[in-house]
Amino acid sequence: MLCVQDHILANDHDGPVLCVATSPDGSAFAAGDGHGTVKLWNLASEELRVVLRGHGRAVWSLTFAADGRLLASAGHDGTIKLWDALSGEERVTLRPEEQQLWSVAISPDGNLLAVGGETGVVKLFDLATGEECAALEGHCRAVRELRFAPDGRTLASASDDLTAKLWDIAREVAWATLSGHVGSVNAIAFSPDGRLVATASDDMTAHLWSAADGELYASLKGHCGLVESVAFSPDGKSLATGSQDATVRQWNIATGAVQAKLEGHSDVVWALAFTPDGKTLISASEDRTVRLWRLDEPGEPVPDWMNEHGHCAPQVP
Helix, strand or coil: CCCEEEEEEECCCCCCEEEEEECCCCCEEEEEECCCEEEEEECCCCEEEEEEECCCCCEEEEEECCCCCEEEEEECCCCEEEEECCCCCEEEEECCCCCCEEEEEECCCCCEEEEEECCCCEEEEECCCCCEEEEECCCCCCEEEEEECCCCCEEEEEECCCEEEEEECCCCEEEEEEECCCCCEEEEEECCCCCEEEEEECCCEEEEEECCCCCEEEEEECCCCCEEEEEECCCCCEEEEEECCCEEEEEECCCCCEEEEEECCCCCEEEEEECCCCCEEEEEECCCCEEEEEECCCCCCCCCCECCCCCECCCCC
């Protein structure tokens, strides 16, 4: 088991904290809340750097560009806002013709912005021009979360239609549908090496899938509430999940065992993010707090998942 210490860094949000993102260099993190406010924190000094105001309703998603200079936020006011991550200045507001937006993601090369919302259509925007360049249709209900693969060629989407999809960006088609959950799919993430996809669902489980062919690799069971968030550790050895049972669990990818059960929140854990060095896990909650969990011990080494056929080798029942 991990030796874990935690403390509350931010408890001055006016509403539930719904999303969190760490900067690529690990110097800062951003948290968005139910009143449309985004707060940018210095991670080393634990001081509030700047407050970003502009959304009229809840902010449900945040993401930094790979160079750390740009922060994107998605709100239930139907807007995407692009902020200067250093000064906090609002650069651009995009309106993708959605009443409620749930997720935003920026491609690793910084060229594309992906947006998901209530209609189930995933829209791609050219970041340089702000113009919509593609609409990916396939989900029949709201898209809750979007994530680009590390190589930028695949986009993963999680939806209320009980599925996740893997999209070929160049061809603008879904080449795999991940079916297996029996509840809405609330969150999705790629492993750092791009070989695995993790999903979190209302069915109280997290699933691990092969990113090569979309096959189910493992189902992680243990939460006693809906699972709302997932995050891979930077070394790919563990997966963190957050739930409506107010706990965070950290799972060993190699064995499927729970490494740690992190208790401290008093309500839903909506979002999770690791710092780039993997030493800290940040959680955002309905209880209006952000917690920093210090992880003192590394996980077990990750074996080579790929068998001779290039597929993920199932090991966890």
